[in-house]
Amino acid sequence: MVIVALKIADVNTVFGFFPKRNVDCSLERLISLIERYRISKVLTASLKAVFYDYVEGNEETLKSCSVDSRLIPVAAVDPRAYLGELEEIEELKKRGFKAVRLFMEFQSYPLDYAPLLKLFKNLESMDLPLLVYNTGYGLMTKIARETKGRGYPVVMLGCSYDAISEFIVLSSENPHLYIETSLLDTPDAFELLIRKAGSTRIIFGSGIPLTYFESSYLMVEKADIPEGDKERILYYNLESILKGSL
C-alpha cells in the first residue's frame, strides 16, 4: 500500500448499491477507503440517486454526510425526472449540497435535451460546481459551449487519453472548465496539461469504491511535476472552486 503523505480531497466518489455487478459500494466501504488512504475530504453522492430516485437518493446523501465531516454532499440531478424548476435547485443549495453531478454515463440521455439545458440555466445563480462524466469525443466541447459564461465551474470527470487534446483546446477559452484525474492515464498527461492549461485546472478524483484508489493517486504522486502542483491537484484546486467549503 502506498503511504499517502499529501493532503487529499477527492472530487469523484459514490456510495450505495451498485446493481450492474457485485461490488461493495456501501458507505462503510467508502469510509474504510477514506481511512486506509487518509483522504481528508470526499465529494460524494448516493447511487440511489443515480439508479432509482434522485430526490430520495439526495436525502440519503445529506443524511450520510451529516454524520461524518469528511463527506461533502453532492446532489445528483436526473434530467429524465427533472421538471426544470429553479426552486428545486435553490433548495439543494440551501440544504447544504456543495456541488451538482450528472450521471450521463449511467442515465443515457443526450446533451441536447430540454430538462438538461434548463438545469444548465438554473445553475447560473447557484454558484455550485457542476460535475459531469465524459462519455466520448465531443461531449466536453458541447458542455463547455452550453455552460460558458454562466458563472459556475464545470469539472469533467473520467477523461482519458482521448479527451486530453479536447480539454487543452477548450481550456484557454473556457476558464470555467476543469479536468478530473482518475483516468488521466497517459505517461505524461500531467506534465502536458500543466504546460498547456496550468496546474490550477486539474482536480484529483478516484472513482472509489468502484475503482482502485492507488491507480489514481500514483499517477499524481509519480508525475514529474513540482510538489506545489501536486498539492494543488490533490487538494487546493477543489477547495478553491468550492470557495473554502471543504
Add this chain to the structure above:
Amino acid sequence: MNIPIIDAHAHYGKWFFPIYADSIRSIKNLMRRFNIKAAVCSSSKAIVYDFIEGNRELFQSLDPSSGIYGYVTVNPNYLELSKDEIERYLELPEFRGVKFHTAYSGVPIDSKEFKYLVEYAEPYDKPFLLHTYSQRDVKDVEDLAKRFGGIKFIMGHMGGTETSWTGKNWKLAISVASEYSNIYLEMCMTRLEAGKIEEAVEKVGSQRILYGSDMTLLNPAHTIGMIMSSEINREEKERIFYVNAKGLFKI
C-alpha cells in the same frame, strides 16, 4: 515500490493522441521510475499502420541489456509477409513473443488466417499476446487455447471493459482462463474496476496473471496502483508483477 516488475504489455512508438513520452529514452525513464526491470514491447506503428516498418524500427531499438525486449507483430491480412516477419525475428533472443491486434487489423482472432500464423509460429515456443476487448475475442482465445495446447496465449486487457459497467468481458476472461492452463491474463486498461484482480486471483490463481502497463499509451502507475490497492497478499503481488513473466518470457 520495492517489488521489481516485468511489463508483459508495452509498446514502442507514437500514438494518435497527445503523448510525447514515446522514445526509447522515455521508456527507460519510466522503467526506472517504476522499478520495471524488463518490458516486452510491440511497435505501435506495426499495430496501427505498417507492421513491417514497425517491426524493423522496434528491432533496431531493442536493448536486452536494459531490459527492453520485443514482440513481433503480425497482420493476417498479409499472410506471406507475416510468415516472413516470424521467420526474420522470432528466433532472435531480443524477441520474446508474437503480438496480434484484432481491432486495428480488422481480422478476428478466430480467422483461419490467424490460426495459420499461430500454427506457423508454434515451433518457436514463444507466447502470443492477443488484444482482447470483447466477449467474442475472449471466446476466440478459448478456441485457440483448446486447439493449440502447447502454445501460451496472453489475453491482453483481460477481455477489456465496456460501457455497460458490468465487467462482463473480464469476468468471462477469468472464467475461460480458469479452464485452460495455457491462457494468461494481463490486465491493463483505462477503467480499472474494483474487484477484478481479487476475482482473477481467486478463480485462476496468481500464477497466470501478468502485469502489463500499455506504455507508451498508458502510464505504468495506473495498473501498478491497481495491483497495489488490490486485496491480495504480497507473494501474489510479486508473482503478478515479476515471477510469472520471468518464467513465461524466460528473462
